[in-house]
Amino acid sequence: MTTTEPRQSAPATGRLLQLRELQQRRSPRADFAIRRIGRLIVSLLVVVLAAFFLIHFVPGDPVRAALGPTAPAGLVESTRIELGLDKPIPQQLFDYLAGLFQGDLGTSIQTGLSVTGTIVSRFPTTLTLAALGFVVAVIGALPIGMGAALLARTGRGRTLNSGVSGLLGVLIAVPDFLLSVGLIALFSMWLGMFPPAGWGGAQNAVLPVLGLALGPMAYLARIVQVEMIKVLDSTYIATARAKRLPQRLILLRHALPNIITATLTVGGLLLSGLVAGTVIIETVFAIAGTGSTLVSAVGTKDYPMVQGMVLVYAAMVLAVNLVVDLILITIDPRTTIAEG
Numbered sequence: 001m002t003t004t005e006p007r008q009s010a011p012a013t014g015r016l017l018q019l020r021e022l023q024q025r026r027s028p029r030a031d032f033a034i035r036r037i038g039r040l041i042v043s044l045l046v047v048v049l050a051a052f053f054l055i056h057f058v059p060g061d062p063v064r065a066a067l068g069p070t071a072p073a074g075l076v077e078s079t080r081i082e083l084g085l086d087k088p089i090p091q092q093l094f095d096y097l098a099g100l101f102q103g104d105l106g107t108s109i110q111t112g113l114s115v116t117g118t119i120v121s122r123f124p125t126t127l128t129l130a131a132l133g134f135v136v137a138v139i140g141a142l143p144i145g146m147g148a149a150l151l152a153r154t155g156r157g158r159t160l161n162s163g164v165s166g167l168l169g170v171l172i173a174v175p176d177f178l179l180s181v182g183l184i185a186l187f188s189m190w191l192g193m194f195p196p197a198g199w200g201g202a203q204n205a206v207l208p209v210l211g212l213a214l215g216p217m218a219y220l221a222r223i224v225q226v227e228m229i230k231v232l233d234s235t236y237i238a239t240a241r242a243k244r245l246p247q248r249l250i251l252l253r254h255a256l257p258n259i260i261t262a263t264l265t266v267g268g269l270l271l272s273g274l275v276a277g278t279v280i281i282e283t284v285f286a287i288a289g290t291g292s293t294l295v296s297a298v299g300t301k302d303y304p305m306v307q308g309m310v311l312v313y314a315a316m317v318l319a320v321n322l323v324v325d326l327i328l329i330t331i332d333p334r335t336t337i338a339e340g
Helices: 010-025 028-057 062-067 073-083 089-101 115-154 158-173 176-190 202-232 235-242 247-284 290-299 303-331 333-339
Strands: none
Touching: 028 089, 028 303, 062 073, 115 158, 115 202, 115 247, 115 290, 115 303, 158 202, 176 202, 176 247, 202 247, 235 247, 247 290, 247 303, 290 303
16 A cells, blocks of 8 residues: 655745744834835836836927927937937837936937936035925924914914914915015015025025925915814813923923824925925026926927936935835834825
8 A cells, every 4th residue: 555645845834934924023114114115116117117208209309309490410310329219119218227227317418418417416406405495394384383373272362363374375375486586576676685596605595495495384384283273172281281281391292292293294295395396496596406407408308308307306206205204104103004
């Protein structure tokens, strides 16, 4: 009588058990971070493909459009060969992706310079402008929103509260370019306090940063006000008041930490908007950053430069969103994991 030996499945079973054990050991924070990084990678891939096909969706010949109708046919053809646009689209996509991995975003049609070099030279200005705008927006929004909430909660200073609410509404509604023009007219032409354009010193930075930050600051102050009113009506604030704690201590130790999560969440979204808003601000104030370079490239139909700028701006926005998510998972893991 012959007996059939069981299959040797112990190694496979052992590997499955190890994988399950690793999954059980992995914390919810790690799962959240992995999901967010995965979304970032997928989004970057979509942006890269969109940036590549941007030049192929343009009606007509993009090289002819960039060089102008009077450009010699030989120059147009040589430029097309130089940019690799004479190759089949799959080969162009392969070359484009290979260039990205090497940090090569192509060559500008108008200047003949490297797109990567142009971005590297002008990117610090844009990043500084966006960072200063974000800091001013948050620092201004917190006291304004908390003060407005206290006025609304206590019923005191109704006229002042109405004036603050009206001013915040105006700042939210007015477009950035129109607000920037108003700042130039008031503080530069009329009062003569700050230069109307340029970048490089503290005085040159005041008006561009204000033009970029005032709208987001007003919107964030509204969010802080709403969240602060909810916190002031909560049970633990009533308990703190029953213990006769000083008002300053109640606000800073008990109220402020509970509005930070909502403030950072909205602030992160606003930071993405601030990065995109630098395009308008740099154009209005004649600042030589990536935003003004993008506007100039669009005007001259410099498609390789537009491709590179679009890719960089999209990567900046995605990176900002990822950083904000990671900060939120550290500060308030329960709420962030439940929402994400």
